[in-house]
Amino acid sequence: MSHAPTRGIDHFGLTVANLDDAVRDLGDALGAGLCYVEGPLDEPYPGWMTEKLGARGAFTLRVAAVNARAVNLELFEYAGDGPRRPGPLPGQAGGFALLQRTPDPTAAARELARVAAVRPAHAPGGFEVLLPSGIALALQPGKDELLGALFVHRGDVAPFVHELQSVLGLRRTGGVDAFGARGVVLAGECGAAVAVLDAPGAGPRPANSDVGGHHVAFHADDVDAARAALLEAGGFVPLGEPETITDGPIAGDRWNYVLSPTGVQLELINLPDGTLPYEDGAAHTRTPIARRVPA
Numbered sequence: 001m002s003h004a005p006t007r008g009i010d011h012f013g014l015t016v017a018n019l020d021d022a023v024r025d026l027g028d029a030l031g032a033g034l035c036y037v038e039g040p041l042d043e044p045y046p047g048w049m050t051e052k053l054g055a056r057g058a059f060t061l062r063v064a065a066v067n068a069r070a071v072n073l074e075l076f077e078y079a080g081d082g083p084r085r086p087g088p089l090p091g092q093a094g095g096f097a098l099l100q101r102t103p104d105p106t107a108a109a110r111e112l113a114r115v116a117a118v119r120p121a122h123a124p125g126g127f128e129v130l131l132p133s134g135i136a137l138a139l140q141p142g143k144d145e146l147l148g149a150l151f152v153h154r155g156d157v158a159p160f161v162h163e164l165q166s167v168l169g170l171r172r173t174g175g176v177d178a179f180g181a182r183g184v185v186l187a188g189e190c191g192a193a194v195a196v197l198d199a200p201g202a203g204p205r206p207a208n209s210d211v212g213g214h215h216v217a218f219h220a221d222d223v224d225a226a227r228a229a230l231l232e233a234g235g236f237v238p239l240g241e242p243e244t245i246t247d248g249p250i251a252g253d254r255w256n257y258v259l260s261p262t263g264v265q266l267e268l269i270n271l272p273d274g275t276l277p278y279e280d281g282a283a284h285t286r287t288p289i290a291r292r293v294p295a
């Protein structure tokens, strides 16, 4: 039995330039269904987005959740006067991409070439896709699976993988090669799998408000206990105190962002699927953490 404070990956969060374009792209490319849209949201008090979300400046925020191939994705669009820089590209440290494994990448690439820029990948049989909204996608041969892929600076890969294994309870399930970088795939007791790839580049990881900013959210049965466990492990830096959302589509959600010791933005979350207001009449719903067990 696992003693990790979390049970696995609940969702990947990604900041995009335009929320509507990103939702459309993920629908076109991956058949993703829109679960809910929230906002525009203003800061409840000045500095809240910096303190709680790791944004760099004051913004209004729109959030959408989509479900793609049983993986939950959260999309952020920041608007306002704050500085929004483009984050590193996939293959560069600080970058993020989606990785789709499919038995026939060539057929998937042919379909995607109608709407996106597609090129053969360095890894045999694979393709690299840039969707019009700026989301990067690697297509690779394999059993159907969608993963989030984080590109981490060389010196940080081993300690980050160690943090994911020893503190957050993920286990290594295989290797990966995408956007010219190599790495490992890790997954928890349940939830999605993540690829961590060793990439060049020494720049800072993007802020959550930067296009390309991203986070990996871990389900915790008890967010406060998980937060305490990470503090005890050392090096993890929570962004403020946990909050429980009291209205809107995901009322009941308790969450807290945490910077890992290697600077990767994580989230502890307890999103009580099955009781969320948006689910009433929704065409698409999130995949509850316990119902998606990695192969």
Ligand SMILES: [Fe+2]
Residues within 6 Å of the ligand: 011, 012, 013, 074, 215, 217, 267
């Ligand atoms: Fe999130």
